[in-house]
């Protein structure tokens with residue numbers, strides 16, 4: 001198979017979908033790899049690194065897309081890339097389609113086989129291709145929050161851990177999954193008071209165990225969320241219902257109760273965001289805006305800022321699946337592996353991921369019906 005790696009074009013997206021080690025693995029399995037020139041530079045990989053393991057370096061994005069049977073990316077294609085879509089092209093990347101009607105339409109209309117990293121799901125419910133980036137974003141959410149709590153950055157001027165004789169900050173995390181757990185680790189390490197809110201009592205039990213009582217665990221309901229939000233200096237949005245639009249758990253009224261200079265980091269923005277006052281996606285170039293006196297941060301590609309770490313972590317998990325697709329072809333690969341099959345969001349002009357179809361109010365067709 002011919003596998004293409006375009007350079008990412010989203011704002012400050014410095015990750016790349018493959019490392020030289022990944023190219024080598026594909027080449028050893030007999031595949032051709034086309035890498036757009038400078039695609040790896042933001043992650044510390046130069047063209048020569050890819051050439052030395054047998055990649056073809058290509059000058060134009062168009063050539064990479066046109067020559068390849070499968071495109072591997074990091075972020076969802078942007079409108080300027082929709083022109084490259086064609087019948088039967090395999091697209092393996094983060095897609096987050098629930099808040100993206102235009103992208104979904106372009107994939108459906110052009111017959112692209114769109115396999116989304118974020119919905120590849122093991123039988124135990126975990127999301128192996130989302131997990132490493134959630135680890136990164138969860139850890140980053142606290143360092144970003146700490147930075148924007150500083151007075152010159154628009155914050156209220158408090159240190160997360162306080163100092164002896166002065167209260168630490170209140171950090172409230174809604175969603176105790178991978179992002180939430182990693183945020184909690186960092187927040188506890190900084191000395192903050194940490195509250196995690198989740199819907200799943202078993203998850204709360206687990207978090208209480210692993211953090212040895214150093215966090216407050218709270219059941220998710222609007223009463224408890226309102227109480228916690230009011231006292232939060234730093235609020236982290238970290239909920240997920242796989243494939244679906246994020247539920248809006250924090251209302252505008254709740255945000256108004258936060259004290260001026262508090263900070264919200266809505267990591268769940270890639271699924272549409274979980275805070276009502278987050279009405280736009282922000283970028284690494286302009287990461288925040290202020291509403292009701294509260295600093296709002298809603299960058300949908302947070303790991304792009306720590307691209308070296310993120311590229312290595314992401315490709316550790318994506319390349320084994322890419323190899324299955326390349327070795328067997330997409331149809332056999334998804335028939336043989338139901339974990340990978342869960343990643344198929346659009347195929348042969350149909351939406352085959354129910355939560356995506358529901359979020360966009362479009363018809364859903366089970367994958368089995370499309371393949372038979």
Ligand SMILES: NC(=O)C1=CN([C@@H]2O[C@H](COP(=O)(O)OP(=O)(O)OC[C@H]3O[C@@H](n4cnc5c(N)ncnc54)[C@H](O)[C@@H]3O)[C@@H](O)[C@H]2O)C=CC1
Nearest residue numbers: 133134137175176177178179198199220239240300301302
């Ligand atoms: N902005 C960015 O750059 C990045 C965003 N993300 C996003 O962060 C979000 C969280 O991802 P993960 O932690 O990996 O998901 P996860 O599935 O590990 O955790 C989600 C948690 O939310 C909880 N939850 C669901 N509904 C809830 C509710 N109503 N109230 C409270 N908790 C609820 C679930 O029980 C689960 O524990 C996703 O949208 C993911 O795509 C991840 C990486 C980077």
Ligand SMILES: CC(=O)C(=O)O
Nearest residue numbers: 133270300301302303
């Ligand atoms: C998961 C995701 O949206 C990201 O890593 O950018």
